[in-house]
Amino acid sequence: MVFSKKSFLYSIVALIAFLPSVVLANPTEPVSENKEAVAKENQDPKAEIKEQIEEVKNHHVLDAHSFTFFGDAATGKEYGFPLPIILWDGGLHVFSSSKFEEGKAAEDGGNYYVLHHEKIYKTGADGILTEHEGHPSNATPLDFSITKGVFTMLLIALLMFLLFRSLGKSYAKNGGVAAGVGRFFEPIVLFVRDEIAIPNIGERHYKKYMSHLLTVFFFIWFLNVVGMTPFGINVTGNISVTFGLAIITFIITTFTAKKDYWMHIFWMPGVPVPMKFILAPIELIGAIIKPFSLMIRLYANMFAGHLVLMSLIGMMFVFKSWIGSPLTFGLSFIISLIEILVTLLQAYIFTMLTALYFGAAVEEHHHGDEHH
């Protein structure tokens, strides 16, 4: 493979140690109007870098309607590909996001639309947004576009389907032993079954929940890992995505729950009657807060993690000194490693808590609760 393990390691370490020298590269000129830029630069050279850092942060952390890999700030050209925009505005409008050019409204079927801060507004033919308290007050059509996040989710779903289908099929072809690239996931699938599903849900009922637990675990893990790549695809850091995952957990818990589950919420056995009336609303709120906390936990971990990482990387360029930038690079490197751990950990925590809620829903009645 390589000539020797030790010198391979040394060369990797040397490569990483010399990476901070990239910070001595000159920053590119900002794309915005020159007069503004020159005036600002005379006032505060740091503000210009901070603006660029804000742009990069927003690119990496927020969703977008077209897929941009990187942009050449000097020429203003961006490399990437446009995605379809699907709007419902009384009628269905489908067009490519490349119609949204700077300063012009996109026209489709007689209606004009303008993209402002990744939101689509309906305007007249002139494309002017009427401001109201700092936000545009134009009408917004219903936006069903395929954004960066949706595109990534579809891609990951396809990848998961192919991977696990090939794993499942390889058992028949290979006499009970997994073969192919899916081999790597077999121990993880067994881990989800033996360490997450069976201890929390119990031997009798775990099978019908296994498919959801496995899907959620690998979906969140793969999405988190894809978010760590430099393409700026932060899907799980979007509250709508985690809301969808948490809502599915809530729906499954509610619709497969047994009578004991509802008894424990509304009419808890083994407790004096006045307490039952007090406990019922609290338990009901608890049943809603549990999936809500699932949503917030995953969203906040991913969003804040990426934001902090991008801010630290940006700080490297603000310092621009011999000692500050390499230290900041070291710090952001370590935080990247922690983020990689967090991707797996958050997927595991989400799956485990989901299994816990399923287990509470199908728990068998323990005799001795109210027989004093």
Next chain:
Amino acid sequence: MEGNLHLIGAGLVVIGVGIGIGRIGGSALDAIARQPEATAKIQTVMLIAAALIEGIGFAALFAVS
């Protein structure tokens, strides 16, 4: 002085999270020192508790900011 009271709140949240997770780590270390063969189970429980506390911490940070 720049900033506002929100930042003090955010700092308090992080202190709480730090104390909580620190105590969990400490108890986990004590338990592992007593029974090294149960390390895997203790580690699992420690990570779960830490993630739950971190979840609350993040939610509070978002509410504050």
